[in-house]
Amino acid sequence: xxxxxxxxxxxxxxxxxxxxxxxxxxxxxxxxxxxxxxxxxxxxxxxxxxxxxxxxxxxxxxxxxxxxxxxxxxxxxxxxxxxxxxxxxxxxxxxxxxxxxxxxxxxxxxxxxxxxxxxxxxxxxxxxxxxxxxxxxxxxxxxxxxxxxxxxxxxxxxxxxxxxxxxxxxxxxxxxxxxxxxxxxxxxxxxxxxxxxxxxxxxxxxxxxxxxxxxxxxxxxxxxxxxxxxxxxxxxxxxxxxxxxxxxxxxxxxxxxxxxxxxxxxxxxxxxxxxxxxxxxxxxxxxxxxxxxxxxxxxxxxxxxxxxxxxxxxxxxxxxxxxxxxxxxxxxxxxxxxxxxxxxxxxxxxxxxxxxxxxxxxxxxxxxxxxxxxxxxxxxxxxxxxxxxxxxxxxxxxxxxxxxxxxxxxxxxxxxxxxxxxxxxxxxxxxxxxxxxxxxxxxxxxxxxxxxxxxxxxxxxxxxxxxxxxxxxxxxxxxxxx
Ligand SMILES: Cc1cc2nc3c(=O)[nH]c(=O)nc-3n(C[C@H](O)[C@H](O)[C@H](O)COP(=O)(O)O)c2cc1C
Numbered sequence: 001x002x003x004x005x006x007x008x009x010x011x012x013x014x015x016x017x018x019x020x021x022x023x024x025x026x027x028x029x030x031x032x033x034x035x036x037x038x039x040x041x042x043x044x045x046x047x048x049x050x051x052x053x054x055x056x057x058x059x060x061x062x063x064x065x066x067x068x069x070x071x072x073x074x075x076x077x078x079x080x081x082x083x084x085x086x087x088x089x090x091x092x093x094x095x096x097x098x099x100x101x102x103x104x105x106x107x108x109x110x111x112x113x114x115x116x117x118x119x120x121x122x123x124x125x126x127x128x129x130x131x132x133x134x135x136x137x138x139x140x141x142x143x144x145x146x147x148x149x150x151x152x153x154x155x156x157x158x159x160x161x162x163x164x165x166x167x168x169x170x171x172x173x174x175x176x177x178x179x180x181x182x183x184x185x186x187x188x189x190x191x192x193x194x195x196x197x198x199x200x201x202x203x204x205x206x207x208x209x210x211x212x213x214x215x216x217x218x219x220x221x222x223x224x225x226x227x228x229x230x231x232x233x234x235x236x237x238x239x240x241x242x243x244x245x246x247x248x249x250x251x252x253x254x255x256x257x258x259x260x261x262x263x264x265x266x267x268x269x270x271x272x273x274x275x276x277x278x279x280x281x282x283x284x285x286x287x288x289x290x291x292x293x294x295x296x297x298x299x300x301x302x303x304x305x306x307x308x309x310x311x312x313x314x315x316x317x318x319x320x321x322x323x324x325x326x327x328x329x330x331x332x333x334x335x336x337x338x339x340x341x342x343x344x345x346x347x348x349x350x351x352x353x354x355x356x357x358x359x360x361x362x363x364x365x366x367x368x369x370x371x372x373x374x375x376x377x378x379x380x381x382x383x384x385x386x387x388x389x390x391x392x393x394x395x396x397x398x399x400x401x402x403x404x405x406x407x408x409x410x411x412x413x414x415x416x417x418x419x420x421x422x423x424x425x426x427x428x429x430x431x432x433x434x435x436x437x438x439x440x441x442x443x444x445x446x447x448x449x450x451x452x453x454x455x456x457x458x459x460x461x462x463x464x465x466x467x468x469x470x471x472x473x474x475x476x477x478x479x480x481x482x
Pocket of ligand 1: 144145146159160161162163164165176177178179180181182183213214215216217302311377
């Protein structure tokens with residue numbers, strides 16, 4: 001399996017899922033086309049031939065919008081279903097020690113990234129066809145599907161996160177960091193010492209890195225190592241000449257620079273919940289010291305707005321696997337499946353299926369799924385269902401909610417959980433610190449009451465036995481062939 005973005009695009013092309021879009025304008029047109037495309041779950045789009053930009057300077061959207069493309073990014077067959085992917089990730093990948101040496105990032109000595117270098121006065125971030133995605137956006141966002149690399153100055157570990165970055169001028173970017181982000185804590189440590197924080201950012205790379213950088217990978221674990229473990233192949237990186245920070249060796253376009261405490265206005269930006277909730281923010285400033293790019297660079301875009309959008313699907317199986325893994329590590333047995341629904345943008349509608357073994361079992365599962373890091377950030381609803389319910393089947397889940405949850409006793413509210421300024425129903429007082437935001441959660445227990453289950457008193461579900469079902473399906477296979 002190759003971990004080069006261009007090879008990944010060839011694979012997508014061979015499935016008939018890649019389309020080239022020529023002559024779209026970076027201002028509003030790329031966003032409008034990408035948004036319409038993803039809502040029909042269609043193609044991976046490669047935008048080229050922007051007016052006033054060299055031919056070959058490209059923007060990619062829709063890289064990971066379904067199970068086929070997600071599986072390909074991990075080197076898996078594109079035929080796996082959602083729940084097969086989650087189970088596989090959870091069993092074989094997510095529960096492995098993430099720091100397994102054999103899959104740690106591998107440093108290489110050369111990379112096509114350095115085919116073009118801009119330093120000092122030559123630096124001009126406007127040389128690339130960076131989209132202004134939607135009319136309501138406050139500027140051009142070069143960092144959407146990006147990989148922001150920082151180092152913890154005390155512990156030395158490398159973090160890679162996706163955080164939005166807007167172009168402020170030829171040499172300056174803004175960096176938007178929500179509260180509980182690893183990069184925020186690392187950068188603060190440099191500032192506390194009176195130093196600017198070194199930063200390296202890749203704006204185009206194999207989507208495996210996007211997949212790890214956009215998810216709540218445990219603290220102390222580099223997303224490069226995590227991605228390598230997922231793909232069972234070390235991710236190749238190259239040392240940035242200025243900061244020493246590792247950049248993806250297949251990076252298409254990258255910068256190195258420093259993050260300063262000095263604030264700059266950024267936003268509004270159409271966010272993943274589907275709203276312009278946080279308005280204009282005062283965010284840290286990134287001064288760019290060098291820009292590197294391959295010939296004909298590709299910006300990996302993530303066009304975000306009302307779901308479904310580019311960052312919804314890929315985070316569903318990944319987040320579900322992470323939550324399932326944590327439930328297991330918390331000692332909760334009997335979990336039969338976890339799914340994070342795309343309509344809840346992967347974060348706000350999580351379903352956990354459990355085979356209840358004792359009274360209170362469903363509660364243990366619901367509370368841990370709701371409050372663990374990948375489940376807590378921007379969460380809203382967790383639904384716990386029995387083992388006969390497929391968590392990824394919304395009809396089944398809603399049926400269980402309607403027939404097994406008692407509104408007066410089966411819904412529990414947790415107040416004051418981790419919140420975000422991106423929440424459209426959040427409490428947006430001016431001057432509020434980003435770390436102060438809270439929001440509430442509901443856990444819906446759509447499970448058979450355990451006492452009745454134990455006594456065998458819960459009514460049988462109306463359905464044929466597996467034997468009768470198998471017999472009729474075989475006999476009338478012509479009717480049920482597809
Ligand atoms: C495309 C994309 C864009 C994102 N933009 C931001 C952002 O602007 N700010 C932010 O704090 N988190 C953003 N996130 C969420 C973080 O990437 C995610 O929570 C990740 O876990 C952060 O890494 P960390 O856990 O190492 O801090 C984004 C995620 C994706 C997939």
